Amino acid sequence: MWWLLLLALAAAGRTNSRSSVVNDNSRPSEIPSRTLTYRSCDGRAYFRFQFTPYGGDIRIHILEFPNRSIGSCHVLQDRRGPYVCWSSSIPSISAAKAVAAMWAEATVVYQQTGKTF
Numbered sequence: 786m787w788w789l790l791l792l793a794l795a796a797a798g799r800t801n802s803r804s805s806v807v808n809d810n811s812r813p814s815e816i817p818s819r820t821l822t823y824r825s826c827d828g829r830a831y832f833r834f835q836f837t838p839y840g841g842d843i844r845i846h847i848l849e850f851p852n853r854s855i856g857s858c859h860v861l862q863d864r865r866g867p868y869v870c871w872s873s874s875i876p877s878i879s880a881a882k883a884v885a886a887m888w889a890e891a892t893v894v895y896q897q898t899g900k901t902f
Contacts, residue, residue, distance in 0.1 A: 819878060820848070823886055825893050832889040836881045837865070843881040845869040850892060857892040858901050 818837040824830070833849040846868045850857060859870040869888045875881050891902035 818846075821882065821885065823889050825889060827893065830889070830893050832885070832892075834869075834881075834885045836878055836885075841874075841876065843875045843878060845871070845875065845881050845885050845888070850889070852896050855896045857888075858895055859888065859891075 818835050820833065820835050823832045823834065830851040831849070832847070835846040835848055837844050837846060846866055847860065860867045861870045862868070869884060871884055875884055894900055895902060
């Protein structure tokens, strides 16, 4: 079911004409970041994210996730730490929340089954 959400958000992101390549030389905005705790649908896992404006987009930094020793997929690193690798623009906090929730649910599946996303 989580993959349907991924497809829907990916399709919505394709309408943005901006390049999906992240330029690490751009600077974060001076707008303060927000922190969100997400509880998985099964209620057993908690994730903590920080949403930081980055140019005209939002970057989703991963502050905490369960079973770090098992790991996750689609994670990049910058000077602030690990963040969610997403192929299209994340233009708003509401879109960032949806992406973070999808990434968290996909991570739960990956950790339980080994299926990548």
